Amino acid sequence: MSALVICVGNPYRHDDGVGVRAYELLQQAELAGVSVVEETGESTGLVARWAGHDEVILVDAGHADSPPGTIHRLEFGDGRWQAPALPGNASTHGLGVAEAMQLGEVLDQLPQRLVLFAVETADTSSGVGLSPEVEAALPDLVTAVISELDVAAPQPAH
């Protein structure tokens, strides 16, 4: 089945909205053979969404004590990914993106290839608009997703 890009975010929490902006830009890019969707990040919704797709790219806001706007690339199973453990995790969601990967693994419902792009945030308080550093990272983020997909002749998205 076609490659799938899942974007996660909330545009009313400043930089948490970076996934939604990426969603809009990737949709405009009209990538052949690629589905681009938005999700809330709730884990069972993610597992249901990527069912049947071999290649899945997740785009989300993230926090790893790096400078704002840093784009983290993590591939599931490459040994560099460590999900927060339940219970008592520091994730803002009870069951979120990290738990979706764990749940998919337990239920044998992981895509063959699962890559996460997470943009380091500066501000996730209530409000609209991205911080300048996160805004500036958008073109590189979109290019990184498109390169990852290896699709032919992508339209510039910005």
Place this chain on the structure above:
Amino acid sequence: MSHRTGGRILNVKALARVEGEGALHVAVRDNEVLDAKLQIYEPPRFFEAFLEGRDFREPPDITARICGICPVAYQMSSCTAIESAFGVSVEGQLAELRRLLYCGEWIESHVLHIYMLHAPDFLGYPGAIEMAAEHRDLVQRGLRMKKIGNQLMELVGGRAIHPVNVRIGGFYSSPDPERMREMLPDLRWALDAAQETVDWVNTFSFPAYEGDWEFVSVVQPDRYPIMGDRIRSASGVLDIPVAEFLDHFSEEHVAHSNALHGKWDRGQYVVGPLARFANAQDQLPPGAAAAADRVDLHGEVRNPYKSIIVRAIEVVAAYEEAIRIIEDYVRPTAPAIPVRPRASVGHGVSEAPRGLLYHRYFLKDDGSIDSCDIVPPTAQNQPAIEHDLLHVVEDNLSLSDADLTHLCEQTIRNYDPCISCATHFLEIRRVDV
């Protein structure tokens, strides 16, 4: 969690399996519970302020983003509030479509809570992942049930998350009857699965505790309440039109939380499945009524841990209602009724999966929003949650800190609190290899 000399302090900084964020603080000294506080980081009044000056057509799309798990509740309460301000009411097949969309949300939210968030507490697992490893078939059943709720949202709402097809007056387009009927086989499977879910959760053991709050919910004259224009308490002391809600209920600031606490002039109350069940058990559709009889639940269920059974009964009801609405569906002649803005105030209320959600809008002549108020269900339940915590801790002081903390978390999850499903950013820990 930490011990201090002469007493015990239980602290949980971030609550797992609670939608959003929250923290719990319990203090005990000499076998006396001094304090039980639930801190909520709710997006305080951001959305109310954000909506000021905006067009009346915008709240359904904007407020849908307040909560990832109950966007339809925010859409429906805002739509009915603004429609009532403009003196119109959505009836007939359009109202049925709204109920169908709402059933999709109840299914999604309740099934997620039952299977992934609350059941692990009763079965002794730290979380859903661990439970899934040992109960694959059960979890797969829950995921399939939830996905069917998702598909209902997609069919009526245009997409499964943050539906885009909802507007003041109805919808942008009405769904195709043929496509609706294609869902019936899946819905009938899900209805059977929902009955099995009721029997499954009924086998759990429930801590002994009964709350002494009053039950408050929306009521509808002819059906189990989802959307309506009256609010009632199960004892009958309150029976008011939605426009009088703020005459009786208010919100107050408390020092330890940035969420407002719900307050009723008559005392402590709860909203949600237990309240709906207490007010409207007689209106459950036949399959859900039979399920309630089978597990011998009647009227006022005062053990909040048993809310998981009532949620399961409501899931049966939601599938039954979805089947009924689809079988009877005739495409409406227009997807929406016309509305004409006027300077006015409107009140709207509906039953989010976790309870009564109230909206009020003051509108100007040109249809712009002068101001608005949103009272979410979790804010209303917060005093009851803290009350329950006090008693549960008091009754279980012999437990270890770890077991007592877990019992407190389970107690909070009884209310399926939506503590700001507002940020979704991911905490990442990298390890160098």
